[in-house]
Amino acid sequence: MxxxxxxxxxxxxxxxxxxxxxxxxxxxxxxxxxxxxxxxxxxxxxxxxxxxxxxxxxxxxxxxxxxxxxxxxxxxxxxxxxxxxxxxxxxxxxxxxxxxxxxxxxxxxxxxxxxNWVATSWYLGKKFGTGILVDIGSTTTDIIPVKDGRILIEKRSDLDRLQNNELLYAGVLRTNIATITDSVPVDGIDTRITSELFAITADVYSILGDISEGEYMCETPDSRSKELGDCEARISRIVCSDVETLSKESTHKIAEFIKERQIDKISECIKKISEKCKIENVFVCGAGTFLAEEAAKKAGIRKIKKLNISxxxxxxxxxxxxxxxxxxx
Amino acid sequence: MxxxxxxxxxxxxxxxxxxxxxxxxxxxxxxxxxxxxxxxxxxxxxxxxxxxxxxxxxxxxxxxxxxxxxxxxxxxxxxxxxxxxxxxxxxxxxxxxxxxxxxxxxxxxxxxxxxNWVATSWYLGKKFGTGILVDIGSTTTDIIPVKDGRILIEKRSDLDRLQNNELLYAGVLRTNIATITDSVPVDGIDTRITSELFAITADVYSILGDISEGEYMCETPDSRSKELGDCEARISRIVCSDVETLSKESTHKIAEFIKERQIDKISECIKKISEKCKIENVFVCGAGTFLAEEAAKKAGIRKIKKLNISxxxxxxxxxxxxxxxxxxx
Missing domain, CATH: 3.30.420.40 (ATPase, nucleotide binding domain)
Known part of the structure; x- marks a missing residue:
């Protein structure tokens, strides 16, 4: 077959x-x-x-x-x-x-x-019975509670799921930085950022070494390369700067800050669902598995397992x- | 000449x-x-x-x-x-x-x-001597304190101005809704929104009647028309909905909420500069003059005047x- x-x-x-x-x-x-x-x-x-x-x-x-x-x-x-x-x-x-x-x-x-979130949740239920699925893709995060093989979501449209912390527009590649935070620290000073599509999360995770150039599986915002120097240039542009005026160190600190803010957002949703559904173990998967793991930890979850399934x-x-x-x- | x-x-x-x-x-x-x-x-x-x-x-x-x-x-x-x-x-x-x-x-x-912000600030200083300039364009807001004909800004790069509340990426046309707020109310329920470039402030202000179709002076995010129906469709898409499932009333309430959040952000900057520089009158100008006026009011400013200059x-x-x-x- x-x-x-x-x-x-x-x-x-x-x-x-x-x-x-x-x-x-x-x-x-x-x-x-x-x-x-x-x-x-x-x-x-x-x-x-x-x-x-x-x-x-x-x-x-x-x-x-x-x-x-x-x-x-x-x-x-x-x-x-x-x-x-x-x-x-x-x-x-x-x-x-x-x-x-x-x-x-x-x-x-x-x-x-x-x-699409139904398929992986079904698999989790079949194989492990109970757990919260945290599936982070290029654009979105699905957070799905499964108990004794049953998906614990009553109302299942995207709108319903946005309202219930089960769907979050936070991805590991395509997410506009300006939708994650209003400001970043530049050399210790809190700095408002531009609202243009100057940089995306793929730039952040490339700079931090969380994804490889080959895993930067989307277009760059400025049509330049996916090489480190160009990722740094894009991040520096969000504070109206460039690689001539902002140091590599400052740019990397900005990237770390953005990662933390994104983890905070995902972690908040995991925590709410864990408390609501009384489920204390998490399964992580997707292109952003590394992020899902950190978010689950920050939510206070101790039992975290990788779900090796797309x-x-x-x-x-x-x-x-x-x-x-x-x-x- | x-x-x-x-x-x-x-x-x-x-x-x-x-x-x-x-x-x-x-x-x-x-x-x-x-x-x-x-x-x-x-x-x-x-x-x-x-x-x-x-x-x-x-x-x-x-x-x-x-x-x-x-x-x-x-x-x-x-x-x-x-x-x-x-x-x-x-x-x-x-x-x-x-x-x-x-x-x-x-x-x-x-x-x-x-x-470019220097030109209007110079004019304000020449003609009126003292005041805070609030110039809202398609993409950004400049907030410039002027006292006795002198521009009260020491460090003048964009980065410095982002750090000092003198430059804010909040405009009346091109600003991505997802950079203004994380969530909007849908029929009374707090709802997270998508982080895509599905809708911009020009859609919000068209729906609310603050700008005319002719004043929608930029491209639409989806390359569709600037007519009311298409603006409503773009706004409904930010909560993963569409004009078939979200009512006109719900969409208009979302638009009102976004306007209020944008006013809050601008107002916060005006307030900080007004207090820091001890200037209590504001001059508003730009494509977003109507927004500048409301933000200044919300900041507690009583003396607001239109500066009819580009x-x-x-x-x-x-x-x-x-x-x-x-x-x-």
Missing amino acids: KILALDIGGANTKMAILDDRKLEESSFYFPFWKRRNNFYNFLKGIVRFPWEFDAVGITMTAELSDAFQTRSEGVQFILNTVGRVFSNKVLILSINENFLTLEEAFRNPLMIASA TASALAMMVAEKLERLPYR | KILALDIGGANTKMAILDDRKLEESSFYFPFWKRRNNFYNFLKGIVRFPWEFDAVGITMTAELSDAFQTRSEGVQFILNTVGRVFSNKVLILSINENFLTLEEAFRNPLMIASA TASALAMMVAEKLERLPYR
């Missing part, structure tokens, strides 16, 4: 292929807000032989990209393209932990919009389980 | 022409981070007859655009272009309230980087005064 799973984000599309017990993963940069009309060609390009899969699992967050005026429009656009590539082998993950056909999903777009891979396993249970197999 | 003054910003270039006592103003959208290499053609296009001017005053903030790696590079690039268009009639405003020649400015780029016009007058005093005239 060969299963394909796609996690279609606004900036990156992640793919997993489950071939019997073998799992392969890959990630592709595809910014919807710039190239939505190339999505069909992009998808055909990354999935070269669609006919060889027994089933295709789909989940998405790309419908929120401003390429689409409404989420329904986004979901339907993506489903149309998916349908053209895969015909009828498709299972779409819903926020209620089941799968819809293309037709059902098309008629209920908000049931499948931004459901959303796409978890989705592939969820589809496999579903197929095994299907009566006609 | 015919004088041209140019205030070259990162997003907009403002122009004033002073012909004897007649003043004409205009503004042109020119985003440096996208089109720096067209700057010569752009400048030639807006200043059709450069030879008819007796003098040309120049000030800029565009050097901070990420089109340039350092501010020196930006200043020198802009001065080179200005020199090609105007030959030797050029006077460049410095942060110390005097004018430099092209050659002097080229050798001391940081003396003229982001000096930076470019003030600069033209400063040049005229300088020429009248030149010994060789």
Whole structure:
């Protein structure tokens, strides 16, 4: 049995292929807000032989990209393209932990919009039973309480999750620094920062050595390189300075400060959910696993474990389980 | 005597022409981070007859655009272009309230980087003697204390001014909502917001009727129209919603909340400067005059007056005064 799973984000599309017990993963940069009309060609390009899969699992967050005026429009656009590539082998993950056909999903777009967090949470429940999932991606952090195999989230839209500390726009790559803090210390002096998109968290974590140049998996804000010197230049610009006037040391201290502020924000959400749901162990995953670990520690959590699974891979396993249970197999 | 003054910003270039006592103003959208290499053609296009001017005053903030790696590079690039268009009639405003020649400015780029706030402050000092200037533009707010005709700012770089509440990245058009607040109320519930560039202050002030469609003088974040419906769609997207799921009323309440938070930030700076410099009257100007007025009120200021002058016009007058005093005239 060969299963394909796609996690279609606004900036990156992640793919997993489950071939019997073998799992392969890959990630592709595809910014919807710039190239939505190339999505069909992009998808055909990354999935070269669609006919060889027994089933295709789909989940998405790309419908929120401003390429689409409404989420329904986004979901339907993506489903149309998916349908053209895969015909009828498709299972779409819903926020209620089941799968819809293309037709059902098309008629209920908000049931499948931004459901991707369900896959990893399902996996956590299956494998470990109880824990808070802290999944930090390029753009967002999902914080999902799971108890005795059950996801403890009642209201499941993105809006609901923003209101309940279960979704936080804090990522390890694409997050604008100016949305994390209003000010940073420059040589000991508290300094307001600019509100432009001058630097992103990928610059911070490159400077601090938390991510490698290869892990800087998004565009730079100024279209310059991902090398250390250019990351430093971008960070210095947030205080209207540049590498000629701000020392390397000052820039690194700014980066450390921003990291701490981002950890604070994530940690606050973890703490609230831990207290509310009475769950005291955390599973960390995603591109920002290192950050999730520090945030969980700061929230006072002692039992922290890495969950070595991507959303796409978890989705592939969820589809496999579903197929095994299907009566006609 | 015919004088041209140019205030070259990162997003907009403002122009004033002073012909004897007649003043004409205009503004042109020119985003440096996208089109720096067209700057010569752009400048030639807006200043059709450069030879008819007796003098040309120049000030800029565009050097901070990420089109340039350092501010020196930006200043020198802009001065080179200005020199090609105007030959030797050029006077460049410095942060110390005097004018430099092209050659002097080229050798001391940081003396003229982001000096534009000096022109309006000089005008305030000349005409009214004492007051705090609150000039809100598309992107930033300048808060400048002036006493008995003298600008009360010791250290005058952008970095110094960010540290001293004299420069705040809070504008009436281009400011990313996610840099103003972490959360907004949705139907009474405190809701975290996304950190993407989904909506800007121009959307907020369009919805609230503070600016007209014609005054929305910058690009929209999603390349859609500046009409009310599209502004509402952009605001609803910051809480992962859309116009199908969020009511007009909810969206307008979000806009009101964001306006109040932006007023709070500006007001805080005005208050600090008013107390530090013991100046109790404020002059408001710029595209965000309406916001400056409300922020000054919130800071407890009773004497608020409109300063009907743009930076470019003030600069033209400063040049005229300088020429009248030149010994060789």
